[in-house]
Amino acid sequence: MITVHHLNKSRSKRVIWLLEELDMPYTLVHHQRDPSSNLAPESLKLIHPLAKAPIIVDDGITLCESGAVMEYILNQSDSVESALKLRPEANNATYYQYLEWLHFAEGSLALPVITKLLMTMEKREGTAPLDHYIAKEIAVDFSYIDATLAKNSYFAGSRFSAADIMMTIMLEIADNLSLIDDKLNIKRYLGVMQDRVAYQLANKYG
Numbered sequence: 784m785i786t787v788h789h790l791n792k793s794r795s796k797r798v799i800w801l802l803e804e805l806d807m808p809y810t811l812v813h814h815q816r817d818p819s820s821n822l823a824p825e826s827l828k829l830i831h832p833l834a835k836a837p838i839i840v841d842d843g844i845t846l847c848e849s850g851a852v853m854e855y856i857l858n859q860s861d862s863v864e865s866a867l868k869l870r871p872e873a874n875n876a877t878y879y880q881y882l883e884w885l886h887f888a889e890g891s892l893a894l895p896v897i898t899k900l901l902m903t904m905e906k907r908e909g910t911a912p913l914d915h916y917i918a919k920e921i922a923v924d925f926s927y928i929d930a931t932l933a934k935n936s937y938f939a940g941s942r943f944s945a946a947d948i949m950m951t952i953m954l955e956i957a958d959n960l961s962l963i964d965d966k967l968n969i970k971r972y973l974g975v976m977q978d979r980v981a982y983q984l985a986n987k988y989g
């Protein structure tokens with residue numbers, strides 16, 4: 784059975800959400816952020832040298848990086864039909880749409896969103912090159928995301944997929960930072976995601 788190492792208020796919510804959507808059994812191990820540094824505790828370093836959540840352990844494999852973990856779980860799901868619910872069949876246009884958004888969440892969007900989060904926590908807003916870069920990325924990324932969600936109900940088209948789980952966590956952080964107040968399609972989409980039963984089960988772990 785898959786063991787999920789869950790850090791409070793972290794991307795590991797993605798993994799629990801996915802497992803709940805697939806109705807797969809799992810064991811949860813809780814780790815709490817250090818209250819002063821907000822970093823992961825030593826207990827996570829004992830599982831993987833990067834000490835970053837999420838980490839899963841299964842059948843002799845220890846894996847971090849949420850996108851890779853999501854793909855691993857989809858590969859393990861008990862039937863092709865079950866995986867197909869959340870990952871379009873390979874090698875068609877919808878699949879590549881899925882793949883783009885699955886990777887976009889960490890590959891492009893995480894940098895400006897997390898940097899903005901840290902800048903806000905440090906009350907650091909100014910005119911340095913970093914501020915210009917982050918402001919430009921945020922403007923471009925959220926306009927593109929909003930336009931996508933004006934056309935499609937979900938990131939990979941008309942059906943919910945694991946790409947939605949990857950994207951939602953970043954969109955929630957952006958919402959908490961008031962970065963998407965005027966992006967009504969993203970706001971509507973977030974409401975739909977947060978209404979999902981599996982999301983709510985994952986969310987209760989904090």
Ligand SMILES: N[C@@H](CCC(=O)N[C@@H](CS)C(=O)NCC(=O)O)C(=O)O
Nearest residue numbers: 793794822823835836837848849889
């Ligand atoms: N790109 C990685 C990012 C992992 C990451 O930064 N995780 C954060 C939680 S959301 C973490 O463990 N932070 C604690 C620390 O860096 O000490 C992924 O998607 O898994």
